Amino acid sequence: MAQDNGNRHVPAHVAIVMDGNGRWAQQRGLPRGEGHRSGVGAVREAVRAAVACGVRYLTLYAFSTENWKRPPEEVNGLMQLLVESADTYLQEFIDGGIRVDTIGDTSALPPLVRGAIAQVRKMTREGKKLTLIIALNYGGRPEIVRATRAIAEAVLEGRARPEEIDESMLTQHLYTAGLPDPDLLIRTSGEQRLSNFLLWQLAYTEFYFTPKLWPDFTGADFEAALHDYAQRKRRFGGV
Template sequence: MSFKEQIDTARLPKHVAIIMDGNGRWAKGKGKLRVFGHHNGVLSVRDVVEGAGELGIKYLTLYTFSAENWNRPKYEVTAIMELLISTINKEIKKLMESNVRLNTIGDIEMLPKKCYDELVSAMEKTAGNTGLVLTLALSYSSRREIVQAARAIAEKVEKGDLKVSDITEDLFAGHLHTAGMPDPELLIRTSGEYRISNYLLWQIAYAELYFTDKLWPDFRREDLYEAISDYQKRERRFGLTSEQVN
């Protein structure tokens, strides 16, 4: 029985987040430049997005480019930005056919203008789609996101638009980049690394974590199904006892 056949579609996680790690090591293992790994990683993105959509996942968020990634060699950053533009142009038709809505989180104003314009255009074109919401975390830093939210709330308090007593977890969450989205219930990281890397730190407070040794260019929809199958075998208690949950 395949992993897809093992999945109970009535108990799917609404939101799956993925740290797509291992492109560089995959390329190095083949005697290629890191950029080669990024190009092949796009094939994994395409397959996983299609698989998530077919399964009925509502939200899929991919850690595409972190704020720290700007510190990588200039040639690699440039290649990633060019790849992002070409990928958006190639995939927009497929996104429309699949009813996928493209979304972003992060400081996308830091992207090169051409990249920014293509991204905004693609989001506008897919804005009316009602299927899977595909969110790309670009120039994203969770710590920065949290600080920005705290600053925005503090400014509202300073102006008198909010009282300190108005500040709740829900209000704070509403000032994050992910406002309006459910928190991820499943976080997947590829490449055998066991860390969160400044990704959705507030949002994954109760997410199930799934780590795989597969490098991202080798990750496909069946691997996604395996992660979801594993997720469905876990007991999610949210601080309760097993007896209370059952």
């Protein structure tokens, strides 16, 4: 649920599909990996803007289950960048009161990446200003399948009855259990699709699309998205 921050209506939870790194690099005659590296700067801008604006949760789509199909050198570069970024920004997260968490099947990630993630999660667990959620090896459909299997096992084992299955039960078995659904989804690069991101959670989320490529997305752009959101009236299916 969104919250009032002064005279502005601020979303409690913002989710971002960070699209356009590869195109940004190609436009400059650079390897795609340089686009991802430049995109880290935009992540930092978005995090700082989220804290400044009073957003409580920020979910970033960093690596999808489909991204394994990319060239091995690009995937390896992304994994290395995750490790480097975790080390580079750990102290900034701690000092800024930012708690870092992940969603997705992180068990499939390389050991070095899993270790870096575990370290950041441990060292930032006391953060109160913002919860930064990184979606890694995440896919909306696999998430729902995983939740459905867990509920089916509970029924088979007698821990739940079929008539007890409802939206609340399924929600409790998602990666995002305990988190509010996003109020606002931002997608950069001009594309207007979900790309298998938070399919259950985005049922009543407001969407904001911008043609800017992710490495060019600034804190001011983040604030502009929030300003656009503040002008909307959310009805959740009502009149």
